[in-house]
Ligand code: KG4
């Protein structure tokens with residue numbers, strides 16, 4: 474089954490065609506993030522206007538590339554009339570992000586999906602963006618081998634799909650959640666942030682250091698300079714900033730204190746411009762430390778068969794290294810899955826994949842956006858029938 478995924482929850486306009494939830498036939502992304510560099514953050518109105526401009530060309534490109542991918546993998550050459558193949562006839566359903574996100578941006582994707590569903594007579598599958606992120610782990614990418622790191626052997630296996638039960642860390646720009654998944658669609662929320670999300674902590678502290686938006690990749694790049702040059706690179710030595718709730722029994726986080734602490738240090742540091750990389754390495758470590766420590770504590774408690782990393786923050790190199798290293802020390806039977814960095818940040822492949830594995834359609838007349846959706850509210854989609862009735 475081929476699903477066209479549409480993702481417009483924030484400042485990316487993305488479309489992708491994914492086969493059977495695992496094989497990418499095409500993936501196209503247009504981003505307005507360059508525009509937001511000037512303002513140091515997203516202006517929702519501008520992001521939505523940019524979505525309107527990009528949505529049709531992006532969908533068109535994804536459909537054309539999906540056909541070209543099919544042509545490449547076809548044993549027999551196509552007849553000369555194969556251009557008629559470039560159309561909706563190549564897809565079986567449309568998946569679209571309905572929330573959470575910016576209302577103006579979400580509406581562009583959902584209204585477009587509705588129109589296409591009506592015109593093409595294809596079913597629509599509504600997708601929760603946060604659940605979508607988790608499905609980046611189900612997409613086959615050469616760089617995404619599940620790593621069997623038991624007993625510190627570091628041996629990797631052939632690519633396989635994650636097995637349930639699974640524990641997922643979803644760390645994005647607006648959310649940071651830990652969820653336990655018994656199977657597809659059976660999600661139990663076990664913890665989350667009480668204030669800022671991990672991505673938000675990167676973005677806001679980057680702003681304090683006058684680094685560009687988005688802050689995560691910017692901090693990570695500058696921190697690398699410090700980590701490459703300094704001998705004090707263990708997490709025990711990068712302790713300029715606090716790790717709130719790290720020893721707490723529950724699975725919640727709090728990142729707003731970090732921002733305040735960075736602000737105070739910035740104000741007290743006259744030679745700040747010479748210490749940006751040191752500050753960045755310390756900020757990164759504080760965020761990574763609490764994410765890794767608490768997630769692995771949850772692995773010990775829940776003993777999942779798979780640990781799935783998801784969301785833009787999990788593109789962070791240091792976070793990925795620390796997870797791989799520390800799960801091997803746990804000597805558990807849990808396999809860790811880490812999507813390729815480009816699948817961690819917003820794109821439409823995981824939206825199409827989530828729709829395949831949680832296939833529940835809704836009539837185009839009944840679909841609506843929900844900017845406040847959380848991962849805990851996910852069950853609302855699971856009880857709908859094909860008419861969208863609860
Ligand atoms: O999941 P995502 O692409 O979009 C949302 O759904 O929010 O996440 C965006 C967040 C931003 O806060 C960005 O700074 C952060 O992910 N991010 C990173 C990295 N790449 C993106 N944070 C740390 N290190 C990175 N390499």
Ligand code: ZN
Nearest residue numbers: 645785818819
């Ligand atoms: Zn996202």
